[in-house]
Amino acid sequence: MITTIETALCDRLSQGLGQMVNSPVVTWNVLATDIGTVFRKLPGVCVVFSGITGTKAVGSSREKYLVSGRFSVFVANYNLRSNEAVRHGGPGFEEPGCYRLIRCVRRLLTGQDLGIEVDYFRPEAVRPVAGSAFNEKAVAVYECVFSTQWVELALDNGHWPAPEVPDEPDADFAHWHGRIEKPAPWHESSRLAYTPPGAAGPVAEDIIKNRGNDDD
Incomplete structure (x- = not known):
């Protein structure tokens, strides 16, 4: 900066x-x-x-x-x-x-x-x-x-930089061979489930895809 x-x-x-x-x-x-x-x-x-x-x-x-x-x-x-x-x-x-x-x-x-x-x-x-x-x-x-x-x-406590692309600031650690870790996996989808009180299992559920992964 x-x-x-x-x-x-x-x-x-x-x-x-x-x-x-x-x-x-x-x-x-x-x-x-x-x-x-x-x-x-x-x-x-x-x-x-x-x-x-x-x-x-x-x-x-x-x-x-x-x-x-x-x-x-x-x-x-x-x-x-x-x-x-x-x-x-x-x-x-x-x-x-x-x-x-x-x-x-x-x-x-x-x-x-x-x-x-x-x-x-x-x-x-x-x-x-x-x-x-x-x-x-x-x-x-x-x-x-x-x-x-x-x-x-700030980095999460106990974690190391995890650069994903060459032009981000944390890429300096990779360029000069500092310690880094793998980036967190991409969040592709979320599963939502509704279970009413007393029900044996969910009565409704849905999966919401991350728009960044849409092909269209």
């Missing part, structure tokens, strides 16, 4: 920001990357998974858990004219400025579910990222934090 969310965030921001940024929005840990590499792509935006902040059971079930997670969108810009121009932008088409980029990022993501099975994104803090390397290159970087929630399904 984390990869799915990151990909969806990058796609929406790339489409929405257009030529405000000099390259498509990608996942990139800007804090762990040499600033010279980032500098060649500015103004730019990147997405980073910031972590899971909480997990709680849904109702009394041990099968479903509601997961809360945070994602950070880093906005980076540079302008050799002045420190103010880095933040406020300038008259040129190539000078959007950090503050305009921040507004546009929040506008594009707030209240969106990105077409995937997550709760609407909620905007949180926006904070500057300090660093001497940034200052030396006339670069300003801001982190825009968003939170969302999604549901994770």
Whole structure:
């Protein structure tokens, strides 16, 4: 799910920001990357998974858990004219400025579910990222934090993953030779029987086939 969310965030921001940024929005840990590499792509935006902040059971079930997670969108810009121009932008088409980029990022993501099975994104803090390397290159970087929630399904107690098709998440266990078990057999039909009180046996019964097995 984390990869799915990151990909969806990058796609929406790339489409929405257009030529405000000099390259498509990608996942990139800007804090762990040499600033010279980032500098060649500015103004730019990147997405980073910031972590899971909480997990709680849904109702009394041990099968479903509601997961809360945070994602950070880093906005980076540079302008050799002045420190103010880095933040406020300038008259040129190539000078959007950090503050305009921040507004546009929040506008594009707030209240969106990105077409995937997550709760609407909620905007949180926006904070500057300090660093001497940034200052030396006339670069300003801001982190825009968003939170969302999604549901994770747990395995039945004592069981192992049982992937059925190659593109499901649990197929990772089979691909990397982890322990798995056979999928449960397909439920083909259900037999219903009605036995009145005192009767020796059922007086009515029926078999209901699973529609997934109908030939027609």
